[in-house]
Amino acid sequence: MSLSFDPAAIELPEGHHIGGRLVPAExxxxxxxxSDGVAQAGCPIADAGIVDQAVEAAKTALKTSxxxxxxxxxxxxxxxxxxxxxxxxxxxxxxxxxxxxTRPIAQSISGDVAITAEQIRFFxxxxxxxxxxxxxxxxxKLGLIESEPYGVVGAITPWNFPISMAGWKLGPALAAxxxxxxxxxxxxxFTAVALAELSVRAGLPEGLVNVVLGDGxxxxxxxxxxxxxxxxxxxxxxxxxxxxxxxxxxxGIKPMTLELGGKSPQIVFADADLDLAAxxxxxxxxxxAGQVCVAGSRVVxxxxxxxxxxERLVARFAQIAPGPTWDETSSYSPIISERQLARIKxxxxxxxxxxxxxxxxxxxxxxxGSFFAPTILAGVGPDSPAVRExxxxxxxxxxxxxxxxxxxxxxxxxxxxxxxxxxTANLSRAIRITRSIRAGTVWVNRYGRSTDHILPTGxxxxxxxxxxxxxxxxxxxRRQKSVLIDL
Numbered sequence: 001m002s003l004s005f006d007p008a009a010i011e012l013p014e015g016h017h018i019g020g021r022l023v024p025a026e027x028x029x030x031x032x033x034x035s036d037g038v039a040q041a042g043c044p045i046a047d048a049g050i051v052d053q054a055v056e057a058a059k060t061a062l063k064t065s066x067x068x069x070x071x072x073x074x075x076x077x078x079x080x081x082x083x084x085x086x087x088x089x090x091x092x093x094x095x096x097x098x099x100x101x102t103r104p105i106a107q108s109i110s111g112d113v114a115i116t117a118e119q120i121r122f123f124x125x126x127x128x129x130x131x132x133x134x135x136x137x138x139x140x141k142l143g144l145i146e147s148e149p150y151g152v153v154g155a156i157t158p159w160n161f162p163i164s165m166a167g168w169k170l171g172p173a174l175a176a177x178x179x180x181x182x183x184x185x186x187x188x189x190f191t192a193v194a195l196a197e198l199s200v201r202a203g204l205p206e207g208l209v210n211v212v213l214g215d216g217x218x219x220x221x222x223x224x225x226x227x228x229x230x231x232x233x234x235x236x237x238x239x240x241x242x243x244x245x246x247x248x249x250x251x252g253i254k255p256m257t258l259e260l261g262g263k264s265p266q267i268v269f270a271d272a273d274l275d276l277a278a279x280x281x282x283x284x285x286x287x288x289a290g291q292v293c294v295a296g297s298r299v300v301x302x303x304x305x306x307x308x309x310x311e312r313l314v315a316r317f318a319q320i321a322p323g324p325t326w327d328e329t330s331s332y333s334p335i336i337s338e339r340q341l342a343r344i345k346x347x348x349x350x351x352x353x354x355x356x357x358x359x360x361x362x363x364x365x366x367x368x369g370s371f372f373a374p375t376i377l378a379g380v381g382p383d384s385p386a387v388r389e390x391x392x393x394x395x396x397x398x399x400x401x402x403x404x405x406x407x408x409x410x411x412x413x414x415x416x417x418x419x420x421x422x423x424t425a426n427l428s429r430a431i432r433i434t435r436s437i438r439a440g441t442v443w444v445n446r447y448g449r450s451t452d453h454i455l456p457t458g459x460x461x462x463x464x465x466x467x468x469x470x471x472x473x474x475x476x477x478r479r480q481k482s483v484l485i486d487l
Contacts, residue, residue: 003091003106003328007033007099012041016050016213017196019057020206025050029186029215031100034334035324035369040100043186045214048222051181054210055228058152058179061207068149068177072128079124079175082202086117089198096190097163098325102288102333105326108163115451116167116195122453123171126474137484144483149177150230150255153477154223156216156244157192158236159185159336160291166192168468169233170199170209176477178231181210183223187336189213216240225251231477232256235293238390238415238462257466257476259458261390262293262418265411266447267401267433268301268309272423276445278312281396284421284447286320286374289333290394291340294419294457296447298387300410303400310378310398314360317374322365335370335393344372344393351386355379361394382410390416404429408436417460421447440464 015024027042046054062068067075086093093116094109103112135143155169162184173180184192192211199209212219224232224247231254234244238261248254266284268277284296301309323330335341341364348362361375378398380387386397401407411420420439424430434442440459441449449457449469456470466476 005095005326007326010099012190013193017193017211018054020200033100034336043189043213046212046219051222054181054212057207057210061205062179065205075127076124079120083117083120085198085202101188102336104330106328112164115164119167119171123175127175140487142485146481147478153178153180154229154232155182156234157184159188162188163191165235172473173477179208183212186215235259237261258464259468260464262463263390263413263416264296264419265298265300266296266421267407269424270302270305271425277423280447282316285396286394291392296421299398306400322371335372341370347385347391351384415462418463
């Protein structure tokens with residue numbers, strides 16, 4: 001059966017989802033398809049009043065359902081039903097994901113939707129396996145460290161992987177006993193609403209998952225600054241994360257998890273398997289057309305093999321298959337918007353004016369939609385805009401080193417520290433480098449996360465605060481209370 005579909009035939013869940021039902025709203029902004037620039041639908045903007053309704057619905061759901069106080073295994077079962085429904089509805093969710101996003105339909109169904117279901121299952125299993133502890137105290141006392149949910153968690157997700165990022169937020173928050181008010185990107189709003197609908201169908205309490213649509217300036221600020229929100233989880237740009245921190249500081253103190261931008265290096269030593277490295281580097285920068293926070297956008301290669309590696313990369317960069325996201329034969333993504341495409345061009349122009357050499361690409365593709373050619377730049381220094389700025393596009397820079405110290409110096413970034421890749425056949429060197437790189441995740445002879453979900457992700461420096469995924473994400477959705485009893 002073909003996965004391709006007609007975007008005009010898609011039935012969209014337009015409106016907010018609050019208290020277990022769809023709440024229609026007057027459309028405020030168009031939602032454009034990046035594959036052809038056509039307006040697919042509209043996205044309402046939730047004001048402070050709508051956000052308040054969602055928060056109150058979440059509070060009511062917690063109070064009336066006793067979700068936080070259920071036998072933990074009951075939460076596990078409910079979340080497994082939720083995950084099962086996500087898989088059952090994979091085709092519909094994949095189409096909702098692909099129609100206005102950058103995610104090709106074949107990747108949406110087999111990758112993003114499947115991963116989302118598995119994330120819900122993964123975090124569900126923490127609910128009856130993680131709890132408080134008994135602390136060592138004097139014999140005539142009993143010390144307890146109790147663990148409890150926050151209450152209502154506010155979550156904000158980006159446009160680049162809409163449904164799987166929602167899974168990142170919903171899974172640990174719900175498993176930990178919280179309710180959630182989720183704001184997806186206004187450019188990709190539909191799968192979040194569909195997930196809220198499925199949560200009700202799965203038997204989760206109505207209002208436990210609420211979705212408010214809108215932009216950052218109005219809806220995002222209202223959500224992060226709301227006094228009824230006990231914790232914030234955000235994935236997006238470093239600038240937006242800083243703005244959220246400022247808004248929280250102005251409106252009240254609350255914990256937050258921020259997974260932010262990156263400018264990740266991929267270090268290739270002369271003893272590496274160059275074909276393996278080229279394959280990993282290509283996937284690491286061309287996946288989703290480079291619109292990935294962990295994109296490995298900076299190659300730092302040993303000088304003796306740089307030319308050979310460059311030849312392999314150029315050959316692989318020429319083999320892309322661009323096309324509309326609703327065509328199952330497409331595997332290379334469009335840029336999310338004309339604004340983002342213009343930004344990519346501006347940074348490239350600045351880089352070339354300061355000495356960067358264009359090896360391949362450097363321009364939009366001659367076809368409908370916001371597609372940009374895979375691009376490689378050489379001759380760049382540490383101060384080049386292409387090296388310093390997170391481009392969020394399919395742009396790779398090449399730099400050469402002669403020893404480990406120089407490799408580490410070039411790999412280090414003054415602002416970001418999200419991820420890094422290392423390619424070498426020398427185990428001792430690999431361990432030395434991973435211990436020296438200032439980044440939250442380091443991959444060796446691979447680039448990209450696995451689907452195990454047990455390894456946490458999060459950055460150093462301007463790349464974030466706290467962790468998503470892993471046990472750490474579950475624990476971040478619970479707070480600790482110390483209890484001391486005299487016997």
